[in-house]
Amino acid sequence: MLLQQLTNGLMLGSTYALVAIGYSLIFGVLRLLHLAHGEVFMVGAFAGLIVVLWFSLGPFAAVFGGLVVAGILGIILELVAFRPIRRRGDNYLAPIVSSVGAGLVLQEVMTKLFGAEQQGFPRQFAGAVYDLGIISITSTQIFIIVVAFASMIALHLFVTRSRLGVAIRATSENLEIASILGINVDFVIMLTFAIASALGGIAGVLVGLNFNAVSPFMGIDMATKGMAIMLIGGLGSIYGAMAGGLLLGVGEVLSVAYLASSYRDAFAFGLMIIVLLLRPRGLFATGIGEAR
Amino acid sequence: MSLLAIDRVKVTYGNVVALAGVSLAVGTGEIVALIGANGAGKSTLMKAVMGQVRLAEGSISFDGVSLASRRTHERASLGIAYVPEGRGTLRQLSVRENLLMGAFARRRDPAIADDFARVLERFPPLAERLALPAGTLSGGQQQMLVMGRALMTRPKLLLLDEPSLGLAPLIAADIFQTISSLTETGVSVLLVEQNAHAALKLAKRAYVIEMGKIALQGPDLLHDPRVRESYLGEVALD
Numbered sequence: 001m002l003l004q005q006l007t008n009g010l011m012l013g014s015t016y017a018l019v020a021i022g023y024s025l026i027f028g029v030l031r032l033l034h035l036a037h038g039e040v041f042m043v044g045a046f047a048g049l050i051v052v053l054w055f056s057l058g059p060f061a062a063v064f065g066g067l068v069v070a071g072i073l074g075i076i077l078e079l080v081a082f083r084p085i086r087r088r089g090d091n092y093l094a095p096i097v098s099s100v101g102a103g104l105v106l107q108e109v110m111t112k113l114f115g116a117e118q119q120g121f122p123r124q125f126a127g128a129v130y131d132l133g134i135i136s137i138t139s140t141q142i143f144i145i146v147v148a149f150a151s152m153i154a155l156h157l158f159v160t161r162s163r164l165g166v167a168i169r170a171t172s173e174n175l176e177i178a179s180i181l182g183i184n185v186d187f188v189i190m191l192t193f194a195i196a197s198a199l200g201g202i203a204g205v206l207v208g209l210n211f212n213a214v215s216p217f218m219g220i221d222m223a224t225k226g227m228a229i230m231l232i233g234g235l236g237s238i239y240g241a242m243a244g245g246l247l248l249g250v251g252e253v254l255s256v257a258y259l260a261s262s263y264r265d266a267f268a269f270g271l272m273i274i275v276l277l278l279r280p281r282g283l284f285a286t287g288i289g290e291a292r
Numbered sequence: 293m294s295l296l297a298i299d300r301v302k303v304t305y306g307n308v309v310a311l312a313g314v315s316l317a318v319g320t321g322e323i324v325a326l327i328g329a330n331g332a333g334k335s336t337l338m339k340a341v342m343g344q345v346r347l348a349e350g351s352i353s354f355d356g357v358s359l360a361s362r363r364t365h366e367r368a369s370l371g372i373a374y375v376p377e378g379r380g381t382l383r384q385l386s387v388r389e390n391l392l393m394g395a396f397a398r399r400r401d402p403a404i405a406d407d408f409a410r411v412l413e414r415f416p417p418l419a420e421r422l423a424l425p426a427g428t429l430s431g432g433q434q435q436m437l438v439m440g441r442a443l444m445t446r447p448k449l450l451l452l453d454e455p456s457l458g459l460a461p462l463i464a465a466d467i468f469q470t471i472s473s474l475t476e477t478g479v480s481v482l483l484v485e486q487n488a489h490a491a492l493k494l495a496k497r498a499y500v501i502e503m504g505k506i507a508l509q510g511p512d513l514l515h516d517p518r519v520r521e522s523y524l525g526e527v528a529l530d
Binding site: 163166167169170173174176177178179180181182183184185 | 342344363364365368369373374376380382383384385389392393394396397399441445
């Protein structure tokens with residue numbers, strides 16, 4: 001029973017982690033919250049759904065569709081909602097307002113296009129159930145866990161092994177030093193948005209598959225949780241977001257199983273408050289967030 | 293023709309004039325020192341060369357090219373390496389990653405590996421600590437790291453802002469030794485230093501900046517009575 005809950009929690013948590021990593025990556029390079037990120041997640045979910053419903057392709061194609069569409073959307077949002085304000089000098093409020101606005105526009109456009117109701121994936125996507133004795137798991141659940149963890153491993157390899165990935169970490173630690181070293185920080189910021197959004201899009205498809213529900217408003221809850229996880233993990237820390245996401249997913253599932261399902265969201269924010277009381281900079285403090 | 297030509301540069305922060313028409317030149321393979329009191333405008337001048345502050349007037353050219361429309365990372369790619377005051381290591385990146393980021397603009401230049409080996413040869417303590425986060429190094433080692441990182445860019449010009457600040461005298465002497473050996477490889481250096489004595493001994497020419505203006509310049513400021521009195525803490529006896 002406990003093992004079963006842990007498996008469910010890891011699955012849920014891995015999708016949370018993918019969303020939270022996006023907040024962390026963008027907070028890292030810009031020191032700003034990207035408040036339309038939940039909507040990027042939602043658009044990614046729709047992209048995956050369309051790939052399946054219109055082109056009758058499988059779950060891998062759906063994930064790929066979510067990744068590409070969300071990645072491109074992320075670049076567009078950076079160019080439209082963040083860069084023009086950055087060019088005019090320091091202003092912490094303006095990008096927050098402009099990203100909230102961009103998020104609302106995305107919600108309304110998707111409502112116009114696809115309606116406000118939830119939509120689901122076709123029946124065959126529910127997948128087979130494997131009974132492993134101590135736990136039972138569906139093929140969809142296996143798919144979600146595999147894709148989510150593979151994405152995180154790919155991100156880890158990118159930011160530690162590749163020249164551009166290390167440049168993202170350099171920019172995130174100190175934008176001025178990065179530019180002194182010849183790094184085009186505007187390009188790095190755009191690349192960061194693309195990667196953060198692509199991961200958000202993947203998460204959108206996975207969450208859509210998991211709950212078999214996609215709607216224009218699915219990003220709202222996810223956005224609050226993603227930001228809470230970023231705080232739990234430590235501002236701007238990729239690995240903090242991974243750990244925080246898994247922790248929250250497991251914690252949430254356990255709280256539903258052993259307490260009551262209505263405490264689910266209260267648990268998430270209760271956990272955030274406890275972590276921040278004990279470790280104000282989060283689990284993986286980066287030093288980001290102090291003045292630089 | 294000089295490698296770096298700064299021509300009547302004026303920089304203001306609000307109503308405060310930081311640089312009031314400064315002209316300065318650095319030739320190829322030359323070490324030039326810039327000395328002056330705190331707040332005289334030394335660091336601002338370096339930031340102006342890197343494009344981190346806006347020029348109100350004047351112009352800067354490098355290698356015959358005007359820098360006016362070039363952004364900071366483009367100036368770095370042209371061959372200007374800047375080591376800011378307070379070192380500027382990327383503390384969370386490993387020593388190896390810091391050094392490789394120095395060669396970022398060179399993309400996949402095969403000579404990067406040779407330069408990497410040469411930097412480790414020049415600064416042996418770095419070779420033993422390649423995998424450690426740069427934040428764990430001592431002050432002297434961090435200064436070695438930023439100098440090594442600057443060399444990884446294969447610069448034509450090195451801008452050094454207070455390289456000996458906060459270092460023990462022996463380690464500072466080591467750093468100055470390294471700077472003087474750099475010119476053998478054809479690198480030019482513009483050196484800002486609080487330690488005027490060491491800087492003037494090292495440099496062929498020097499400028500003294502006061503209140504945002506060049507007050508003195510010449511090849512032999514070490515023996516100039518005004519410099520000795522104001523910056524070397526000596527009373528001119530003769």
